[in-house]
Amino acid sequence: MGKVARQVVEQAGIDVNVLVDKLVRAAAAEFTTFYYYTILRVNSIGFDGEGLKEIIEDARIEDRNHYEALVPRIYELGGALPRDIRTFADMAACPDAYLPADPRDMKAMLNVLVEAERCAIRVYTDICNMTAGKDHRTYELSLAILNEEVEHESWFSEYLGEGPSGHFRRGAPGASPYVRRFMTADIG
Template identity: 60%
Template sequence: MANEPIKVVGIESIEKRGVDVQKLIKLLTAGVGAEFTTYYYYTILRMHCTGLDGEGIKEIVEDARIEDRNHFEAMVPRLYELGGSLPRDIRKFADQAGCPDAFLPDTWEDLTSILRLLLEAEQCAIRSWSEVCDMTANGKDPRTYDIAQRILQEEVEHEAWFIELLSKRPSGHFRRKYVGQSPHVGAQGSLIHL
């Protein structure tokens, strides 16, 4: 009895609705890997937002940094529910992340080079979470979809912020109520640890 595998109805039900769970696990591992590495690299990027101009964007980078960490926190439990897991070796985790590393550019004293990098990272994240939404939408996996669409909403907001800073195109952004508020991921589902 003790060695008998226990049926996971939460997995069975989404498989019956057409979700390829192994494929989904790969996408989620890549997605949370990108969030985690982004959080790390954004820390370095934020530190290099210096001088009078840098002071102006430091807070917005910090919002994106903490919210990306929140995305990692929000989706990792779902990865385990589905039978997946984080790689034991963080190097392997980074190598299978869904987005390239956001290394500090050599030209970091030119703030636009940092902003371009931030924008590339957010755009990659949008593509990555859109894949998860596509795979789980229309009632196929409501739980994963719900978390992924909340993350996606914040990534789209981050993209708009950085485009505004680079091009003056209005994003509708004012400010978060507090740093890294995560209005979509955090407030509605209590999915993060604040």
């Protein structure tokens, strides 16, 4: 734990235990989404060539990056990941992104993906709102993740015919243009 790192956040008026709980839930959602997106990605066969598979892969790897970036902040603030991964999975801030009953149904697949990203946007907007002007490090991290979640939503939304995303997919899979500066381990 960073003693002063936690203290200054408390002094700014934030209930650090509540914040840490939100960060652990967010990390759990990223971890479980990484798992479910793996299943969605391997099943997205032949949709628009394999274009959708590549986009799911970007989102999948970036969600793993978000998990990796969140964990140090949790421990800096005196928090910890649950010892039991089942507890961790049940804490996830967003519902599980299950493979649709018919894996050949591209629209059903896209709905799972876009709803998962929309949930993530709600999660990080909440953390940004809580930390803005008070916990600068958590705010910057959450804002960086939020930027990527917003792009993920727009990619899948575009596929659903909801209008142009205004973005292009990554040059390298899961490049995390916003979050990579928070990655203290190699992201490949």
